[in-house]
Amino acid sequence: xxxxxxxxxxxxxxxxxxxxxxxxxxxxxxxxxxxxxxxxxxxxxxxxxxxxxxxxxxxxxxxxxxxxxxxxxxxxxxxxxxxxxxxxxxxxxxxxxxxxxxxxxxxxxxxxxxxxxxxxxxxxxxxxxxxxxxxxxxxxxxxx
Numbered sequence: 001x002x003x004x005x006x007x008x009x010x011x012x013x014x015x016x017x018x019x020x021x022x023x024x025x026x027x028x029x030x031x032x033x034x035x036x037x038x039x040x041x042x043x044x045x046x047x048x049x050x051x052x053x054x055x056x057x058x059x060x061x062x063x064x065x066x067x068x069x070x071x072x073x074x075x076x077x078x079x080x081x082x083x084x085x086x087x088x089x090x091x092x093x094x095x096x097x098x099x100x101x102x103x104x105x106x107x108x109x110x111x112x113x114x115x116x117x118x119x120x121x122x123x124x125x126x127x128x129x130x131x132x133x134x135x136x137x138x139x140x141x142x143x144x
Contacts, residue, residue: 020047022055023104024062029055040074048080056086065089065099 018038022029029051034042056062064086066072081088092098 020051021104022052024059038069038071040071040077043071043074043077044080048077052086053084063087063089065091067091067099068093 018034019031020034021031032047032051034046038046052064056064064081065088068091071077080086
């Protein structure tokens, strides 16, 4: 068989990394890489306090939306939002396409599949992810 007729693709286990990011009509937060399992206390200490609070304080008016993952809906997290007067928008059940951030993740996933060489390890995936976020024009956020 001719090597030029062979299409190579990765067949090993899929690498993955967990990241958290926030977007607004004109801006976005930096991405936070989450190592291991995220629980509600880590969500507060690694995402909400260092990233979300300063980001929201820089906006005139903001409504925060998140999915219904357990660390996001825990009582301690809900109290955090109340104590910091952060207005929440309910997650659209069974309709993630109505959430702008889900559209952004989908766009990134599609772009990652087109990168050559492919991102097969966690470290190369993290590097590819960082490049995509930095290179995605903020004007795209308006259309998500």
